[in-house]
Amino acid sequence: MIDDRFLYERISRRLLEQIGAGSFTVGQKLPSVRRMSAMFKVSVNTVMQSYRQLEAEGYLEIRPQSGVYVRSSDVHDIPEPDGSRYPLLPVEVSLSEQVLHYMELHADPDMVRLGIALPGPEVLPVDRVMATIRDVTRHHALEAWDYMHPNGSALFTHHLARRSLSYEVPVTAEDIIVTSGAMEALSLALRSVSRPGDTVVVESPTYYGALLLLETHQRKVVEVPTHPRQGISLAALEQVFQRGGVAACLVSTNAQNPLGFTMSLERKAALVALSERYQVPLIENDVWGDTVYQDAAPPAKAFDRSGLVLYCSSFSKSLMPGLRIGWAAAGRFQKRFRELKQLSTITSTSISQIVMGRLLESGFYAQHLRELRLHLHDQVEAMAREVRRYFPPGTRLTRPTGGCVLWVRLPGGVDTLALFQRAAGRGIHVFPGGVFSVDGKHADYLRLNAGSPVTAQVRRALCWLGEAAAELAAENQRR
Amino acid sequence: MIDDRFLYERISRRLLEQIGAGSFTVGQKLPSVRRMSAMFKVSVNTVMQSYRQLEAEGYLEIRPQSGVYVRSSDVHDIPEPDGSRYPLLPVEVSLSEQVLHYMELHADPDMVRLGIALPGPEVLPVDRVMATIRDVTRHHALEAWDYMHPNGSALFTHHLARRSLSYEVPVTAEDIIVTSGAMEALSLALRSVSRPGDTVVVESPTYYGALLLLETHQRKVVEVPTHPRQGISLAALEQVFQRGGVAACLVSTNAQNPLGFTMSLERKAALVALSERYQVPLIENDVWGDTVYQDAAPPAKAFDRSGLVLYCSSFSKSLMPGLRIGWAAAGRFQKRFRELKQLSTITSTSISQIVMGRLLESGFYAQHLRELRLHLHDQVEAMAREVRRYFPPGTRLTRPTGGCVLWVRLPGGVDTLALFQRAAGRGIHVFPGGVFSVDGKHADYLRLNAGSPVTAQVRRALCWLGEAAAELAAENQRR
Structure with a gap:
């Protein structure tokens, strides 16, 4: 029997059903x-x-001394996961190698870039970063020329650690190892706690790169249903942990890709508590953490008293992907993680580390994030408006709390792989939803990147996509 | 029975014995x-x-119309491998995690840097690279900001491929995948052709990083005796291949670390032919290839008709380690290699790739190499003179044909780990020989880096090391 700690979630769900049905x-x-x-x-x-939960999600408004009022009954919201489609059993990943091909289109500068999840150069301080790089070439040439210390630049790790001072359990500079982007961090974290053949729990839907990583390393996968606003189902997770045989759990708690939710502090703490109770290491992919619209959102790592959380992040999504700089705090697995890092890439690019250290030290990065969050929030809302306008009736979409992607469900059982292919021929890069799950569970979903402003070109692309989606649905019906 | 293709090597060995013994x-x-x-x-x-072989190695001189004369009988030469210590059987690698600690001292700027094998900033064009970086931040800001194409920058791979036009089998731009340094390339190459538990053949002595890599990936190792001037014993290698069960062979054919030999073209071709005959993939670590003193030395890859050679290289040893840029041409394993690369670090630092592309395009890199080779050759010879002067009688050392390390054998059965520790306390970083083999076969060897000019400080350090080596030998004798 599942205990009643998450009873309130069931109440929320029933209330939402009634709001959606028009009872309120x-x-x-x-x-x-x-x-x-x-x-x-x-x-x-x-x-x-x-x-309180429904208020945080924007459905209710609690007015003190007055009462609780319905604020939204947005029928565009994507449906909650259908538990019956999640057997909670380990399966092998065998996503088509085509996924790597899906990513490749991003390199074509003539594409309308709605594919890769990435803020555009319009909202990132390209000039300031370039100026800082120039400065480093003048004043830190020898340091930039040399290998960095295996753990990373001391200035950089010092300022990374300072950012966690408000956590219940702060990260120290000694906990940190700099990596060549978050993907290297995730890969090393996975290898630090598991071996080929082991089983790893993931959210569903989850970032396709995580699934490919598990496939390449021959890990089996248990998919746990993940709520579009609350995150991974803790009840289902506990069920899987109880059964045993799980080597690790790979999650995102902030601005998750593709759903865009941010878990509440309470649920983050409960997640870490579950990991402790069952002694299952938690690999936390926080690559979108700095883009949560509301404010700096502490990750699950903030509650990690027992060192079971392997925290992974980078600056690819919040500053500059080409830097290829990420970092990890691997808790009790740090020694093994560091060995693997040195034999993966020895150290990471020196100039990128010095540049990041300086941008953190000067306060520029924090200031930039305040602006970035506003921009991304605006862009995501603008794109959502266009989707509601141009996509066929019955289309559903997320209301992200951070990041820059929309997760869109098309009506009529359209396979978005077909839409991806038609769009590519038209110079529009989108990402089909099928690869965010091991078995195509989300094949009628589409992920759209709102990393750049909605220009006339983007609007035309969305309009075309909406029409193509309607056509595909009609074709489906004729069959 | 081993066939007679390498009979001449046995003749050479007997001739050398007679020269060493004073018969000639x-x-x-x-x-x-x-x-x-x-x-x-x-x-x-x-x-x-x-x-001809002994002439190439500097022992003989062939004077046309006159005869063959003895040119050198250098008693400082390190001895040939003792075949009886090589059982040619797979063993597990379990080098102490301390090796990572040995490397760490390099990051201490106050150390006399004789540890890590690396040319110093004195002989590398730090200013020119920094100026090129500045130029790229001004004229290619958006390209530097973004993710690079998964295969790497087109300008960069184009010019890399052009450098191989004189090979029997040139590498094409499409064959190339850019990596985050040569270590990532080696790691991905290993994972492209083998699985945990598999057996991989290595040279002995070999680069300790390669052994650690095999340990981390749970590969077993067969060590093959490797001649200080001719390279890996092809006869012993064939014996191992014949027995079967070998997943790959990891070698360096140019300016090998730590021995400094460069294999003859004939032996390189024979190595590739062996790999073909027994269908064993060859992972070629050519990170020192650009530093061969004589001239550009084609690697074994130059003879790779059947795509069995996974070539790995970088610019860490010839230009700038902090760039973290390497590359691979993985032959018939390219598809798998590329998948692994994307799930290891997605792409490599953009600005580093653009910078390298421009330095190759302008011809600057080729011009720089001509100077670098002269510098390294001079520095290595200067350091060898100091070692002969200050180290105890009976000390033997290599005569490298490229790179910047000396491989030094101490007399009196000294364990160089003790010397490493004493030297570290004295602010001198050297590398103990024990870790260049799985079982401490080379525990009485020391590797010295001659990457920087022999300054008064370096001379004092070598003098101190020589005295310490003599003391340790005397302590051994008293026991």
Whole structure:
């Protein structure tokens, strides 16, 4: 039996169903907490938890001394995962090698770039970074020329660690190892805690790169249903942990790719507690953490008292992908992680580390993030408006809390791989949803990158995509 | 039975023994080819092959219309490998994790840097590279900001490929995949052709990083005796291949680390032919290839008709380690290699690739290499003179044909790990020989880096090392 710690989530779900079905309409006041508690036969506390959750997700508004009101009943929201499609059993990953081909189109400068999840140069401080690089070539030439210390530049790791001072369990400079991007960090983290044949739990949908990584390293995968606003189902996760035989769990808790949710602090702490109770290492991919719109969002690592969380991040999504600089704090696995790092790439590019150290030290990076979050939020909302306008009725989409992607479900059972191919021929790069799961569970989804402003060109591309989606749905119906 | 293709090597060895023993002295004329052929009961051709080999190694001089004369009988030469210590059987690597600690001292700027094998900034064009970086930040900012194409920068791979036009089998731009240094290339090459538990053949002594790589990836190792001037024993290699069960062979054919030999073209071709005959992939670590003193030395890859050679190289040893840029041409394993690369670090640092592309395009790199080779040759010879002067009698050392390391054998059975530790306390970083083999076969060897000019400080360090070596030998004797 699954315990009742997550009862409030079930209450939230039932409330949302009623809002979606029109039982409660926007602006309407909900019954009092006491009455709801009686209706659902749960405690007053559980109702309050559920209300707070739905408020955080934008559905409700709690007005002090007045009551709780419906704020949104957006029928465009993507549906919650259908538990029956998740057998919670280990399977082998065998995603087509084609995925690497899907990524390649990004390198074509003539494409409309809605494929790779990446903020564009319009919202990133390209000139300032280039100026800092020039400065480093003048004042730190010898340091830039040489191998860096195996752990990374001391200035850089010092300032990385300082950013975690507000965590319950801060990361220290000694915990940190600099990597060549977050992908290297994830790869080394995986190899630090597991071996070929082992089973690793992932979110579903999850970043396709994580699935490919698991495939390349011959790990088996258990997919756990993941809620578009709350994140990985802790109840299902516990069920899998209870059964045993799990070597690691790979998750994103901030601005997850592709769903865009940010887990609540409470759920992050509960996730770490689960990892501790069952002694399963948690590999946390926080590559989007710095883009959470609201404010700096502490990762699950912030609650890691027992060193079971292998935290991985980078600056590819928040500053400059070409730097190829990431970092990890691998907790109790740090020694093994560091050995693997040195035999993977020895050290990471020196100039990139010095540049990042200086941008953190001067406060420029923090200031840049404040602007970036506003830009990304605006761009994502602008793109969502266009999708609602141009895509066929029945299209559903996420309401991200960070990052720059929209996760879009097309109506009519359209396989988005067909849409991807038609779009590529048209000079539009999008990403088909099938590869965000091991078995094509999300084949009718599409991921759109809102990393750049919605220009007239982008609008035309979205309009074309919407029409193509409608055509494909019609073709499906005729068959 | 081992066939007679390498008979001339045995003849050479016997001749060298006689020269070393004083049977033939420097300046003396050797018996005619015909007489030698009768003495050794081999063909005239075999004697000529042997003479040519010994001439290439600097022992003999062939004067046309006159005869063959002894040129050198340098008693400082390190001894040939003792075949009896090579059982040619697979063993597991378990080098102490301490090796990573040995490397770490390099990051201490106050150390006399005789440890890591690396040309110093004195002989590398630091200013020119920094100026090129500045130029790229001004004129290629967006390209430097972005992810590079998964295969690497087109300008860069184009010019890399052009350098191989004189090979029997040139490398094309399409064959090339850019990596984050040669270590990533070696790691991906290994994973492209083998799995945990597999057996890989290596030279002995070999680069300790290669052994650590095999340890981390749980490969077993067969060590093949390697001649200080001719390279890996092809006869022993064939014996191992014949027995079967070998997944790959990892070698260096140019300016090998630590021995400094460069294999003859004939032996390189024979090595590739062996790999073809037994269908064993050859992983070629050519990171020192550009530093061969004589001239550009084609690698074994130059003879690779069947795509079995996975060539790996970088610019860390010839231009700038901090760039972290290497490359590979993985032959028939390219597809798998590329998949692994994308899931290792996605792409490599953009600005480093653009910079290298421009330095190759302008001809600057080729011009720089001509100067670098002269510098390294001079520095290595200067350091060898100091070692002969200050180290105890009975010390032996290599005569490198490229690169910047000396491989030094101490007399009196000194364990150089003790010397390493004493030297570290004294602010001198050297590398103990024990880690260049799986079982401490070379524990009485020391590797010295001659990457920087022999300054008064370096001379003092060598003088101190020589004295310490003598002391340790004396301590050994008293026990």
